[in-house]
Amino acid sequence: MSNVPLLEVDDVSIEFRTRSGVVKALEDVSFTVAKGEIVGLVGESGSGKSVSAYAAMGILDAAGVVTKGRIAYQGMAINGAKERDLQALRGREMSMIFQSPRTALNPIRTVGRQIGDVLRRHGGATRQNWRERAIAALAQVRIPDPARRAEAYPFELSGGMCQRICIAMALACEPKLLIADEPTTGLDVTTQAAIMDLIANLCRARGMGALLITHDLHLAAESCDRIVVMHAGHVVETGPVQALFARPLHPYTASLLAATPSPDRSLDDIGAIPGNLPDLRAPLPPCRYRTRCQRALEVCDREPLPALVEGKKEGTQGAFGPLHPQPTANAAGQLRSGDGSAVAPGGTGGQNPPHPNHHTVRCWNPLRTEEAA
Amino acid sequence: MAERSRLELIGRRLLSAVPSVFGVVLVTFVLTRALPGDPAVYFAGMMADEASIAEVRQRLGLDRSWVEQFFAYVWNLLQGDLGRSLMTGRPVLTELAERLPASLELTFVALLFAIGVAVPLGVLAATRPDSWVDHLCRVVVTAGVSLPTFFTGLFLVYIFYFLLGWSPSPLGRLDFLYFPPPHVTGFYTIDSLLAGDFETFRAALNQLALPALTLGLFSLAPIARMTRASMLQTLSADFVRTARAMGLAGSTVLWTYAFRNALLPVITTLGMVFSFMLGANVLVERVFSWPGVGSFAVDALVASDYAAVQGFVLTMALLFVLVNLTIDIIYTLIDPRVGVEG
Numbered sequence: 233m234s235n236v237p238l239l240e241v242d243d244v245s246i247e248f249r250t251r252s253g254v255v256k257a258l259e260d261v262s263f264t265v266a267k268g269e270i271v272g273l274v275g276e277s278g279s280g281k282s283v284s285a286y287a288a289m290g291i292l293d294a295a296g297v298v299t300k301g302r303i304a305y306q307g308m309a310i311n312g313a314k315e316r317d318l319q320a321l322r323g324r325e326m327s328m329i330f331q332s333p334r335t336a337l338n339p340i341r342t343v344g345r346q347i348g349d350v351l352r353r354h355g356g357a358t359r360q361n362w363r364e365r366a367i368a369a370l371a372q373v374r375i376p377d378p379a380r381r382a383e384a385y386p387f388e389l390s391g392g393m394c395q396r397i398c399i400a401m402a403l404a405c406e407p408k409l410l411i412a413d414e415p416t417t418g419l420d421v422t423t424q425a426a427i428m429d430l431i432a433n434l435c436r437a438r439g440m441g442a443l444l445i446t447h448d449l450h451l452a453a454e455s456c457d458r459i460v461v462m463h464a465g466h467v468v469e470t471g472p473v474q475a476l477f478a479r480p481l482h483p484y485t486a487s488l489l490a491a492t493p494s495p496d497r498s499l500d501d502i503g504a505i506p507g508n509l510p511d512l513r514a515p516l517p518p519c520r521y522r523t524r525c526q527r528a529l530e531v532c533d534r535e536p537l538p539a540l541v542e543g544k545k546e547g548t549q550g551a552f553g554p555l556h557p558q559p560t561a562n563a564a565g566q567l568r569s570g571d572g573s574a575v576a577p578g579g580t581g582g583q584n585p586p587h588p589n590h591h592t593v594r595c596w597n598p599l600r601t602e603e604a605a
Numbered sequence: 606m607a608e609r610s611r612l613e614l615i616g617r618r619l620l621s622a623v624p625s626v627f628g629v630v631l632v633t634f635v636l637t638r639a640l641p642g643d644p645a646v647y648f649a650g651m652m653a654d655e656a657s658i659a660e661v662r663q664r665l666g667l668d669r670s671w672v673e674q675f676f677a678y679v680w681n682l683l684q685g686d687l688g689r690s691l692m693t694g695r696p697v698l699t700e701l702a703e704r705l706p707a708s709l710e711l712t713f714v715a716l717l718f719a720i721g722v723a724v725p726l727g728v729l730a731a732t733r734p735d736s737w738v739d740h741l742c743r744v745v746v747t748a749g750v751s752l753p754t755f756f757t758g759l760f761l762v763y764i765f766y767f768l769l770g771w772s773p774s775p776l777g778r779l780d781f782l783y784f785p786p787p788h789v790t791g792f793y794t795i796d797s798l799l800a801g802d803f804e805t806f807r808a809a810l811n812q813l814a815l816p817a818l819t820l821g822l823f824s825l826a827p828i829a830r831m832t833r834a835s836m837l838q839t840l841s842a843d844f845v846r847t848a849r850a851m852g853l854a855g856s857t858v859l860w861t862y863a864f865r866n867a868l869l870p871v872i873t874t875l876g877m878v879f880s881f882m883l884g885a886n887v888l889v890e891r892v893f894s895w896p897g898v899g900s901f902a903v904d905a906l907v908a909s910d911y912a913a914v915q916g917f918v919l920t921m922a923l924l925f926v927l928v929n930l931t932i933d934i935i936y937t938l939i940d941p942r943v944g945v946e947g
């Protein structure tokens with residue numbers, strides 16, 4: 233089955249049951265990563281990027297529960313799978329680079345040994361040769377003087393070096409899917425470029441798929457094929473990178489782009505988007521961007537969000553069609569789009585996924601081509 | 606870290622113990638002088654008059670200045686002379702040398718028991734939050750904190766000796782039917798094994814069981830609590846998540862990654878517990894007529910037996926320094942970050 237995506241997250245909701253209430257961290261989240269492509273996952277801090285990544289790896293905290301939907305790696309279900317089966321997958325088929333490289337490594341084990349642990353588990357390394365294999369893995373990500381580095385403990389290395397060690401570890405067994413949570417944060421520009429080159433080359437050469445989580449829209453624009461925009465646990469917009477950056481459809485995406493005008497600014501220092509993420513423990517309106525949105529309509533408070541796809545109607549540039557063929561029966565009032573064509577609200581189920589290269593949005597009043605331009 | 610620098614670190618730790626030892630000697634000297642009661646009066650006897658008390662005082666060197674007394678004390682210490690016990694008339698060193706192994710054997714066996722129960726309990730409780738093991742762990746911790754040692758001791762004697770008759774009479778280290786094994790380490794269990802005398806070994810172990818259990822129950826609580834808390838922390842640490850994300854086997858994640866890191870604070874706790882136990886020994890030795898240094902010290906204190914009390918306090922303090930030194934060295938071996946500035 234060649235057209236089964238590497239990673240499929242389909243209509244997934246996740247809750248954390250904590251002492252201070254149930255955190256509805258993800259709701260109806262869908263996205264895919266195919267072979268050989270780099271998908272960027274962007275959004276403000278707290279929008280659920282890391283939670284999505286952990287869920288894909290099957291390493292959510294005990295408090296986190298997948299309440300709905302399906303996560304699959306090459307067609308094999310991740311949520312609900314046996315821990316033993318997941319262990320065989322992780323590190324070999326799919327692996328992950330974490331957000332904070334310093335704490336992501338075991339502080340009392342040499343980094344070489346830690347990479348050796350992974351290689352012995354999945355990479356067929358033995359008691360005799362794990363050391364050379366670990367050094368080779370370090371050399372692969374162009375770490376200078378790998379033999380000496382392998383003997384170091386994390387506290388003896390800089391944050392950037394720790395991050396490269398983590399990357400070496402994640403890539404050591406040549407996974408088919410790499411999930412990289414802010415892989416280049418804290419690295420200087422040259423190293424950052426080198427790391428992204430390495431990931432891009434692996435994707436091209438070996439058909440590895442990558443989910444690149446980042447705050448840095450410019451990095452995303454440069455390295456990714458497709459972008460998934462998250463806000464407060466919702467995927468608000470997905471699309472091919474050029475289309476999405478040229479014509480953002482969701483008001484949130486538009487303000488993200490407007491707020492990062494220069495290449496050296498990242499989402500970290502956005503002051504421009506008014507309001508904050510809503511409290512995910514409180515009851516939430518259908519659209520979690522509602523309190524910050526300036527395009528809100530009356531229907532936004534009433535109805536579940538429609539999933540719309542751009543240009544679904546043949547030949548009508550800038551028009552939206554429903555993502556799913558059957559509009560729900562109880563859908564109230566239809567939306568007039570710019571050219572006067574009807575836009576029907578779609579269901580939220582994943583029974584008929586759009587082509588991954590479609591530009592889709594979940595919003596009652598998306599921006600038109602002429603508005604975004 | 607290179608092996609050489611580790612050895613160097615350990616050497617530095619050893620050196621740093623020297624001032625502590627000197628401090629211990631000074632403090633024991635001052636402390637015992639500050640005790641209430643006049644040994645000259647005690648030693649001169651009930652019928653003594655002023656003159657004979659003064660004479661005794663002079664003979665004991667108690668009429669000299671404190672500085673002189675201190676130098677005399679240190680000089681004697683260097684020669685291994687801790688003075689004579691007023692109660693028994695024997696050299697204090699001999700008394701302590703005879704009794705210390707009894708106390709240490711009791712403490713070590715109790716500690717081994719406590720570690721053997723508390724560490725697995727803490728690990729299980731942390732890996733299965735809110736399961737029955739977790740609740741059991743909580744009960745043990747609460748009970749261990751709230752039950753006084755002498756009560757546990759008497760209760761165990763009541764059940765296992767009086768009601769069930771499983772234990773020998775709680776009097777001393779060995780039933781009178783047996784002879785102590787030839788002295789090698791002073792630990793009856795080890796010495797009897799060295800002599801190949803399994804029957805004496807069993808007898809010694811039987812005799813040890815209840816007092817060790819009493820002392821062990823007392824020290825279970827802090828070890829179990831620290832193990833559980835520390836494991837909970839490392840299990841939710843980022844590096845454990847990395848290990849899981851790399852698909853390492855569950856046992857590798859639990860033991861090599863989580864447990865080894867969790868062990869560091871547990872080892873510190875062990876050092877503290879060991880020191881507590883040396884104190885708790887006094888009560889347990891009383892309840893079980895255990896011929897250790899604890900009961901000796903209580904008698905000495907009551908009798909204002911300067912030399913004996915001084916010897917006891919000095920021994921305990923040195924043990925304390927030794928325990929801390931050992932903990933430090935173990936720490937240096939496990940944690941590469943130790944000794945790194947900043």
Ligand SMILES: Nc1ncnc2c1ncn2[C@@H]1O[C@H](COP(=O)(O)OP(=O)(O)OP(=O)(O)O)[C@@H](O)[C@H]1O
Pocket residue numbers: 248250255257275276277278279280281282283284293295296331512
């Ligand atoms: N273990 C947890 N318990 C409770 N809530 C959690 C837990 N993990 C994450 N959350 C919540 O889920 C939401 C999403 O968090 P997540 O870490 O995925 O954000 P993020 O997009 O990765 O942000 P950042 O860019 O800062 O890394 C947040 O509101 C967070 O509070």
Ligand code: SF4
Pocket residue numbers: 483484519520521522525526527528529532537594595596597598
């Ligand atoms: S659904 Fe309505 S409130 Fe939400 S982003 Fe779209 S227009 Fe704004």
Ligand SMILES: [Mg+2]
Pocket residue numbers: 281282283331413
């Ligand atoms: Mg994150």
